[in-house]
Amino acid sequence: MNPWPEFLANKPVDTRIEMGAYEYLWQQPNSNTKRLAELFEFHPGSLPSDLVDEDAAQRAAEEVVGHLAKRGIKRFGVRINGMHDYPARLRDATEPVEMLYFLGSWELAESPRRVAVVGTRQVSSEGAARTRKLVRALVEHDFTIVSGLAQGVDTIAHQTAIDCGGRTIAVIGTPISEVYPKENAELQRRIASGYLLVSQVPVLRxxxxxxxxxxxxxxxxxxxxxxxxxATIIIEAGETSGTLTQARAALAQGRKLFILESNFRNPAISWPAKFEKQGAIRVREVEDILREFEDVPHAHA
Incomplete structure (x- = not known):
């Protein structure tokens, strides 16, 4: 049951107040993604402003806007659960976020064939070459390349997509006002201005x-x-890599998970076989991905 449409028809929504209310909730002691997800689950159909005093929300909003302005960000967008432009697919996450910040063209989040290309920060030279080759092929077939703007595989994926004239989305682990790693400052600026930069990280917290x-x-x-x-495509990752968090999430959310064949041949790691048993797809060539998106016939050699 969707509690939203009728409810919102009778309530004007002030985006700034919702942003401030959400930031205020994040400032409370012991707040984290899990607890906030539980709070909103306990209050179905509630916007952040329903759970926060309006003056407190207003003050938090002013602080956020002031901080972003100091960092040179005068214009930015938000997506709030319950609004028509919030992506419903985010609710597939185990602990879905109520609000996202973004810079750039939100239309890219609705573009066809959005695939995350991810992997280790300490990428090998072979892994770097595989990333470039794969991203070039995906861009040729009109895929949008999503990644996390970290060192290694992520950086190469974004840069290759841009170099090939493709589309790219960066989902970052810092607020939109911060850059990590610092050497990606120019790449982040370019994605924020010409593509799409997304963050769920609360600015004030x-x-x-x-x-x-x-x-x-x-x-x-x-x-x-x-x-x-x-879908998520893993290029290269160690046994304790953060990339495996995304692999688990993809399977739990009913997304396709692709793992490059080279990982299965690495005797130092056991995770590829484990995820393959759970439904991940082994990728020996790009056609193995395209087939899942019905770009090539199943009889393809």
């Missing part, structure tokens, strides 16, 4: 706490990246 706690936002964004995408 991030600003108030240290890097050691903020690192937990990275695996959370992997779950959101998977939910925004139709």
């Amino acid at each position: 991030y600003k108030a706490q240290g890097a050691n706690v903020n690192r937990f936002f990275f695996p959370e964004r992997n779950k959101t990246m998977s939910a925004l995408s139709e």
